[in-house]
Amino acid sequence: MLSELCTRCGLCCSGSLFTFLPVTAEEADRVRPLGVRLEPRRDGRTAMLLPCAVLQGTRCGAYGARPARCREYVCQLGRAVEKGERPFEHALTIVSEVKEQLEALAELLGPPEPGDARSVVQRAQQTEAREPDDARFKTIRQAARSLDAMLQHYFVGPS
Numbered sequence: 001m002l003s004e005l006c007t008r009c010g011l012c013c014s015g016s017l018f019t020f021l022p023v024t025a026e027e028a029d030r031v032r033p034l035g036v037r038l039e040p041r042r043d044g045r046t047a048m049l050l051p052c053a054v055l056q057g058t059r060c061g062a063y064g065a066r067p068a069r070c071r072e073y074v075c076q077l078g079r080a081v082e083k084g085e086r087p088f089e090h091a092l093t094i095v096s097e098v099k100e101q102l103e104a105l106a107e108l109l110g111p112p113e114p115g116d117a118r119s120v121v122q123r124a125q126q127t128e129a130r131e132p133d134d135a136r137f138k139t140i141r142q143a144a145r146s147l148d149a150m151l152q153h154y155f156v157g158p159s
């Protein structure tokens, strides 16, 4: 059930929930040739930047080589499905609703600049008002907040 949900979701790889995930040096060496974006962190570790470059739609394009964090991570929604606390179909509906909100936000933002690898969520969070009463900025912020509330509630959970 979980793997079926994940192959129809992919949100944790797409930069919608997180902007990076730490990887070991060995994992970095393994995924670097695949074109995955990597960055050194201040703590000396290496981070794989999200959206992940090997994500193909909602599926991992490097399944056999994916880092341990990718193999081990299960979001709150996935855990609820695994434990039987949330019906699979309801989880799918939540994923669809999130994707609808993401599409609406993407439309508000307009197409990314060439070479801009940020996710829709990242672009929305980093959008700045062009003037004090920027209506477009306010609409984007409102849509981003509503989406973030949904992501936190269903996927990330209380910290």
Ligand code: SF4
Binding pocket: 005, 006, 007, 009, 010, 011, 012, 013, 073, 074, 075, 076, 077, 078, 155
């Ligand atoms: S966000 Fe959750 S349901 Fe979606 S792919 Fe990741 S673990 Fe699976």
Ligand code: SF4
Binding pocket: 012, 013, 052, 053, 054, 055, 056, 059, 060, 061, 062, 063, 065, 066, 067, 070, 071
């Ligand atoms: S390597 Fe695969 S599982 Fe890991 S973030 Fe990239 S697409 Fe997702």
